[in-house]
Amino acid sequence: MKFSATPQEQLQILTTGVVDLVTREELLSRLEKSYQTGKPLVVKLGADPSAPDIHLGHTVVLQKMRQFQALGHEVVFLIGDFTGRVGDPTGKKKTRPALTEEEVMANAETYKVQIGKILDVGRMRLEFNSRWLASLNFADVLKLTAQYTVARMLERDDFANRYKGQVPISIVEFLYPLMQGYDSVALKADVELGGVDQTFNLLVGRDLQKSYGQAPQIIMTMPILEGIDGKEKMSKSLGNYVGINEPPDQIYGKLMSIPDDLMGKYYELLTDLSPAQLAEVKRRAGSEPKAVKMQLARRITAMYHGEAAGALAEAGFEKLFGKTGDGLPDDLEEARLAAPPEGLSLIRVLTMTGLAPSGGEAKRLLQQGGVRVDQAKQTDQNRLFHKGETFILQAGKRGFRRVILE
RNA sequence: GGAGAGAUGCCCGAGUGGCUAAAGGGGGCAGACUGUAAAUCUGUUGGCGCGAGCCUACGGUGGUUCAAAUCCACCUCUCUCCA
Numbered sequence: 001m002k003f004s005a006t007p008q009e010q011l012q013i014l015t016t017g018v019v020d021l022v023t024r025e026e027l028l029s030r031l032e033k034s035y036q037t038g039k040p041l042v043v044k045l046g047a048d049p050s051a052p053d054i055h056l057g058h059t060v061v062l063q064k065m066r067q068f069q070a071l072g073h074e075v076v077f078l079i080g081d082f083t084g085r086v087g088d089p090t091g092k093k094k095t096r097p098a099l100t101e102e103e104v105m106a107n108a109e110t111y112k113v114q115i116g117k118i119l120d121v122g123r124m125r126l127e128f129n130s131r132w133l134a135s136l137n138f139a140d141v142l143k144l145t146a147q148y149t150v151a152r153m154l155e156r157d158d159f160a161n162r163y164k165g166q167v168p169i170s171i172v173e174f175l176y177p178l179m180q181g182y183d184s185v186a187l188k189a190d191v192e193l194g195g196v197d198q199t200f201n202l203l204v205g206r207d208l209q210k211s212y213g214q215a216p217q218i219i220m221t222m223p224i225l226e227g228i229d230g231k232e233k234m235s236k237s238l239g240n241y242v243g244i245n246e247p248p249d250q251i252y253g254k255l256m257s258i259p260d261d262l263m264g265k266y267y268e269l270l271t272d273l274s275p276a277q278l279a280e281v282k283r284r285a286g287s288e289p290k291a292v293k294m295q296l297a298r299r300i301t302a303m304y305h306g307e308a309a310g311a312l313a314e315a316g317f318e319k320l321f322g323k324t325g326d327g328l329p330d331d332l333e334e335a336r337l338a339a340p341p342e343g344l345s346l347i348r349v350l351t352m353t354g355l356a357p358s359g360g361e362a363k364r365l366l367q368q369g370g371v372r373v374d375q376a377k378q379t380d381q382n383r384l385f386h387k388g389e390t391f392i393l394q395a396g397k398r399g400f401r402r403v404i405l406e
Numbered sequence: 407g408g409a410g411a412g413a414u415g416c417c418c419g420a421g422u423g424g425c426u427a428a429a430g431g432g433g434g435c436a437g438a439c440u441g442u443a444a445a446u447c448u449g450u451u452g453g454c455g456c457g458a459g460c461c462u463a464c465g466g467u468g469g470u471u472c473a474a475a476u477c478c479a480c481c482u483c484u485c486u487c488c489a
Binding site: 166167168230231239253254256257258259260261262263289290293294317320321322345347358359360361364365367368369370371381382395396397398 | 433434435436437438441442443444449450451452453454455456483484485486
């Protein structure tokens with residue numbers, strides 16, 4: 001393998017946007033060695049087997065992987081099927097049901113498809129940690145656990161806080177970092193990437209590699225992306241995420257709803273703007289925030305759906321929310337409902353179309369003036385609709401259906 | 407193993423026999439104002455029912471009582487201190 005970029009050049013590209021790098025010197029010397037020998041670095045990225053919906057938060061670190069790959073290094077995408085099989089006991093989250101092998105494989109497939117939008121899947125190595133973890137016996141586990149102390153485990157913020165806050169920590173949770181670290185040993189990873197929240201686990205990998213007589217991996221952590229609410233980390237369970245598989249309109253719309261202060265960060269972490277362009281964008285954000293945000297939304301939409309889709313999404317957005325538009329989306333989801341002879345009440349229609357999860361919720365929406373039929377605000381919850389009627393139903397700002405009664 | 411504290415709605419948390427679908431806060435949702443931004447204000451926030459009302463709910467099971475989140479018994483889980 002020949003590298004087109006010199007170690008110095010590579011270092012510069014690879015370290016931009018990185019929060020923590022342990023250590024810079026080690027990375028450089030390894031890049032040099034790899035440059036001389038023509039042997040690519042093994043770059044590890046771990047993933048959870050149960051969440052195959054990749055969102056923009058994941059892409060931050062995936063973009064970094066892409067850089068490694070583009071520079072000619074070997075990218076290993078590790079699916080933690082074994083760790084997932086144990087079930088995550090963390091904090092308040094319900095213990096996940098263990099996944100079956102079929103589910104794991106199916107999830108891996110969907111991962112591949114999605115990652116393909118960012119990485120060259122053909123040149124990527126896909127691994128599952130059950131390959132080595134499943135065959136460890138108790139003696140092996142003892143050896144592993146002997147490498148770490150409770151005090152050191154408690155250094156991890158998450159553990160420290162919970163311990164202080166008297167929130168339970170199970171022993172399995174102590175095993176997690178060890179398992180993850182052992183993955184690095186098994187893979188002989190040169191570099192491991194992760195979000196800053198992974199710092200502790202990545203460092204454990206370093207320690208374990210030393211214990212097992214390997215050169216410790218270099219760790220690089222990327223910033224955590226806040227979700228579109230601007231408060232918490234982007235995650236599916238908090239519902240503040242933008243999935244890269246979502247339709248263009250959705251991606252565009254969700255991005256338009258982020259708080260203004262977040263625009264800069266999104267530009268920085270989610271697009272490939274040059275430092276100069278970034279500075280320009282940040283300068284303009286103060287005076288013309290809306291235009292800058294639209295550009296962001298369009299750009300990211302285009303990254304995952306193409307330029308044309310980005311432009312379309314923008315046009316659709318203008319039509320829906322702009323001053324000149326009619327306030328309706330282009331492609332309304334259709335709902336065909338069977339109407340009984342006596343007709344369907346507005347409440348029923350709302351629940352049947354899925355615009356309201358329950359009758360009570362539908363009633364509330366109605367009472368608060370959040371329901372429109374063909375653009376007209378509705379107040380009569382008992383209004384009846386009959387077979388043959390067709391209308392556009394709106395609930396709240398974002399819920400639309402073209403309702404056809406049959 | 408011993409002693410003590412605790413488990414309440416999406417989250418935190420008040421509530422020690424009826425007035426409790428359960429205070430307050432957070433979060434969510436909706437409305438006004440906007441740029442599907444922020445800030446602010448207002449409303450709302452278990453399910454079913456047009457409604458009277460019915461059902462489900464305070465860790466679990468059983469009991470006392472006309473009546474239980476509240477009292478009793480047992481169980482499960484968590485935390486603290488001691489060993």
